[in-house]
Amino acid sequence: DADVTQTPRNRITKTGKRIMLECSQTKGHDRMYWYRQDPGLGLRLIYYSFDVKDINKGEISDGYSVSRQAQAKFSLSLESAIPNQTALYFCATSEYGTSGTRTVDTQYFGPGTRLTVL
Amino acid sequence: GQSLEQPSEVTAVEGAIVQINCTYQTSGFYGLSWYQQHDGGAPTFLSYNALDGLEETGRFSSFLSRSDSYGYLLLQELQMKDSASYFCAVGRSNDYKLSFGAGTTVTVRA
Numbered sequence: 669d670a671d672v673t674q675t676p677r678n679r680i681t682k683t684g685k686r687i688m689l690e691c692s693q694t695k696g697h698d699r700m701y702w703y704r705q706d707p708g709l710g711l712r713l714i715y716y717s718f719d720v721k722d723i724n725k726g727e728i729s730d731g732y733s734v735s736r737q738a739q740a741k742f743s744l745s746l747e748s749a750i751p752n753q754t755a756l757y758f759c760a761t762s763e764y765g766t767s768g769t770r771t772v773d774t775q776y777f778g779p780g781t782r783l784t785v786l
Numbered sequence: 787g788q789s790l791e792q793p794s795e796v797t798a799v800e801g802a803i804v805q806i807n808c809t810y811q812t813s814g815f816y817g818l819s820w821y822q823q824h825d826g827g828a829p830t831f832l833s834y835n836a837l838d839g840l841e842e843t844g845r846f847s848s849f850l851s852r853s854d855s856y857g858y859l860l861l862q863e864l865q866m867k868d869s870a871s872y873f874c875a876v877g878r879s880n881d882y883k884l885s886f887g888a889g890t891t892v893t894v895r896a
Contacts, residue, residue: 701883708794710873710888711829718882726883758828764882772836773817773877773884777828 671695672778674759680784687746689781691759699762700742701775702726702734704755711758717742749785757781790887792874797893804861806890808874811855817877818850818857819884824870832872833859861892869894 672693681687691700698719703711713726715734723734731753735743746753759778766772792808808818817836821829835841835850835857847860861868871891875884 703886708888711886713883713885716883724881756826772834773882774819774831774834775821775829775884777830779828780826 670779672759672761672776674757674778674781676781677779678782680786681749682786683750685749685785687749687783689744689746689757689759689783691742691744691778693740693742693759693761693776693778695761695763695776696739697761697763697776698739699764700736701760701762702732702742702744703758703760703777704728705758705780706755714744714757746783746785749783751785754783754785757783790874790876790885792872792887792890794888795891795893797895798864799895800864800866802864804864804892806859806861806872806874806892808857808859808887809855810857810874810876810887812876812878812885814878814880815852815855815876816879818848819875819877820846820848820859821873821875821886822870823873823889829873864894866894866896868892 675690701716702714717736733745760775764773790810798804819834820832823829833848840849845862850857871889873889875886
């Protein structure tokens with residue numbers, strides 16, 4: 669079974685609709701992230717959460733909201749979808765820690781959700 | 787602010803060696819990571835450097851020079867399956883999150 673799962677994998681919706689993308693993980697990590705990927709722009713951070721009570725905006729949070737329902741679940745909502753939110757969305761978890769003076773932050777990504785807003 | 791620069795595309799033949807450079811400007815730097823992404827798939831972790839020097843993992847190696855704000859990923863004995871996008875990412879201690887570069891598309895030809 670995959671450690672990080674996302675549902676749905678594909679979604680086509682219309683402008684103005686509310687959409688929720690869900691992410692679940694079995695890795696036991698506290699840190700979770702939502703990224704958006706557009707061609708040629710790499711991965712851009714939308715929101716991140718370091719534990720259930722912690723939610724932080726990333727670089728492109730406008731038009732999005734999130735909910736951290738449990739350590740294992742982190743949902744992304746588009747309150748009123750618009751066409752320029754058409755993109756590939758990835759959820760990720762992070763194994764973060766220190767070993768001596770060395771900080772390690774390895775991220776594990778879900779399979780992605782391809783969202784099309786018409 | 788912060789920025790990461792990496793080449794957009796590299797093409798090479800099977801068996802060759804490819805080096806993907808990454809230069810960065812950021813405050814609170816704690817490490818440079820590399821991720822691989824096949825077309826339409828999830829990014830997967832390849833390598834990480836927190837200290838200056840070379841880290842080797844099989845055919846892939848990664849290098850970091852903190853004083854030069856520079857690192858590279860070296861792909862040796864290229865195989866067709868290495869055709870993918872490769873992203874460098876810097877970790878920052880002021881907000882403890884990663885910032886990704888735009889990615890380098892590597893195309894391996896027979």
